[in-house]
Amino acid sequence: MTTPASSAPAAVPAEPAAATGVRQTLLVLGASGDLTGRLLLPGLGRLLATGAVPGLRLIGSGMDGWDDERWRRRVADSFGTVGAVGPVESEVIQQTRYVPADVTREEDLRSLLGCCTGPLVIFFALPPLVTARSAAALARIGVPPGTRLMLEKPFGVDRISARSLNELLATLVPEGQVHRIDHFLGKSTVLNLLGLRFANRIFEPVLNSSHVACVDIVFDETLGLEGRAGYYDRAGALVDMVQSHLLQVLALLAMDPPPTLRAEELRGRQAQVLRATRLWHDDPAVASRRGRYTAGEIDGRRLPNYADEPGVDPARGTETLAELAVTVDNWRWAGVPFRLRSGKAVDAVRKEAIITFKQPTRVPDGLTGYERPDRLRIGFGPDRLGLDLNINGPGNPFELEQANLTADFGPGDLPAYGEVLRGAFDGDPTLSVRGDVAEECWRIVEPVLAAWKAGAVPLQEYRAGSAGPADSLIGPVSHVR
Numbered sequence: 001m002t003t004p005a006s007s008a009p010a011a012v013p014a015e016p017a018a019a020t021g022v023r024q025t026l027l028v029l030g031a032s033g034d035l036t037g038r039l040l041l042p043g044l045g046r047l048l049a050t051g052a053v054p055g056l057r058l059i060g061s062g063m064d065g066w067d068d069e070r071w072r073r074r075v076a077d078s079f080g081t082v083g084a085v086g087p088v089e090s091e092v093i094q095q096t097r098y099v100p101a102d103v104t105r106e107e108d109l110r111s112l113l114g115c116c117t118g119p120l121v122i123f124f125a126l127p128p129l130v131t132a133r134s135a136a137a138l139a140r141i142g143v144p145p146g147t148r149l150m151l152e153k154p155f156g157v158d159r160i161s162a163r164s165l166n167e168l169l170a171t172l173v174p175e176g177q178v179h180r181i182d183h184f185l186g187k188s189t190v191l192n193l194l195g196l197r198f199a200n201r202i203f204e205p206v207l208n209s210s211h212v213a214c215v216d217i218v219f220d221e222t223l224g225l226e227g228r229a230g231y232y233d234r235a236g237a238l239v240d241m242v243q244s245h246l247l248q249v250l251a252l253l254a255m256d257p258p259p260t261l262r263a264e265e266l267r268g269r270q271a272q273v274l275r276a277t278r279l280w281h282d283d284p285a286v287a288s289r290r291g292r293y294t295a296g297e298i299d300g301r302r303l304p305n306y307a308d309e310p311g312v313d314p315a316r317g318t319e320t321l322a323e324l325a326v327t328v329d330n331w332r333w334a335g336v337p338f339r340l341r342s343g344k345a346v347d348a349v350r351k352e353a354i355i356t357f358k359q360p361t362r363v364p365d366g367l368t369g370y371e372r373p374d375r376l377r378i379g380f381g382p383d384r385l386g387l388d389l390n391i392n393g394p395g396n397p398f399e400l401e402q403a404n405l406t407a408d409f410g411p412g413d414l415p416a417y418g419e420v421l422r423g424a425f426d427g428d429p430t431l432s433v434r435g436d437v438a439e440e441c442w443r444i445v446e447p448v449l450a451a452w453k454a455g456a457v458p459l460q461e462y463r464a465g466s467a468g469p470a471d472s473l474i475g476p477v478s479h480v481r
């Protein structure tokens with residue numbers, strides 16, 4: 001769905017690209033922040049190294065009084081971490097500039113836009129409230145025609161703010177030029193879901209409530225806060241991971257086949273699934289769990305109590321692990337629980353979607369050992385496909401054993417941020433989140449956030465390096481290898 005820009009202010013004329021050899025400009029707002037250095041620049045470096053974005057000019061801007069030299073060092077260091085050290089990347093580093101600015105002020109934005117050449121991509125690497133103020137200031141001065149906007153998650157801080165931001169952005173550029181980033185949509189294995197489901201005969205016919213008992217989407221990390229209190233302590237695991245990334249994975253796993261992978265069709269299918277998604281039993285107390293890590297050790301590394309981490313406000317009660325059970329209330333999936341979980345500082349990295357199948361309708365008398373259900377596992381790092389099947393092992397041929405068939409795929413050529421940046425440079429929003437989808441994701445989690453705030457679901461403590469809270473929606477059975 002493309003929303004036409006309405007009442008857009010007079011566009012700012014940009015310097016003609018042909019006069020400079022620059023084909024497009026990437027303007028990063030929030031360039032001195034953590035996200036830019038950790039994810040955006042490495043992704044950009046790798047993308048540049050493929051030669052896919054010739055003639056790119058990079059401009060960084062932020063509140064810090066950095067100079068060009070300091071910014072160039074940051075870009076070079078970030079490119080260096082991913083081996084992006086070729087001539088194209090060096091050229092970008094030489095040409096790049098840093099413009100200190102308050103990106104919520106019209107005058108500053110006007111002069112920033114004046115530094116940009118050719119078609120423009122503006123990347124908002126900013127907290128949601130600053131993004132909204134910056135977009136509002138931009139809406140007052142206008143942007144050059146064809147400008148694409150890239151916005152980091154979280155998109156808004158709740159459903160209402162997401163809707164107002166959508167309305168504001170619609171006055172700036174058409175919907176097809178808004179790239180709401182969810183970098184999971186650029187991950188190679190997440191994208192592999194499309195091929196796996198729709199280019200093979202054997203899986204799709206059984207992916208429905210007649211055959212599937214439950215679906216788990218798990219993204220557990222051994223990392224803790226890692227110095228990100230400023231952002232994370234306000235977001236928490238539910239907003240950081242579930243409201244965004246894991247619901248996108250759910251949409252790709254559960255959607256009906258789109259006729260083509262064009263943006264409007266793929267994103268339309270994702271939207272349909274999310275519109276049909278509801279909390280399990282419509283009850284946040286049944287459908288959610290939250291936990292927070294205490295001091296512990298993981299792989300020989302000591303982690304402090306989350307509440308004692310620098311910058312954390314213990315009174316906020318931020319969770320570092322969230323679980324959510326939902327159902328997709330449509331013909332295909334009604335009654336099948338989808339359990340989403342993401343936790344930090346747990347004992348093992350576990351990044352996978354696990355589809356657990358129902359028992360066969362009738363097993364001939366005489367066969368034993370088939371009690372464990374078949375499972376299809378799709379790993380999101382390492383990128384892996386696994387199938388657990390009951391087959392006959394050594395010894396008695398009628399005593400079955402569960403075998404695991406596993407295929408590893410190498411990671412894709414581009415990191416996820418490189419992939420989503422490519423979409424913006426190509427003007428293709430397929431791998432970004434459509435405005436209504438962002439609002440739907442808030443609709444799904446809002447009752448849970450409210451119930452947590454009201455104390456209806458206890459904040460359980462779990463030791464860093466343990467398996468997580470004792471009262472979990474996802475039992476250990478999902479993790480049997």
Ligand SMILES: O=P(O)(O)OC[C@H]1O[C@@H](O)[C@H](O)[C@@H](O)[C@@H]1O
Nearest residue numbers: 153183221223240241245381416
């Ligand atoms: O696996 P990746 O690409 O590092 O993504 C996981 C990360 O995704 C980010 O969006 C979250 O803010 C992090 O908390 C999380 O660790």
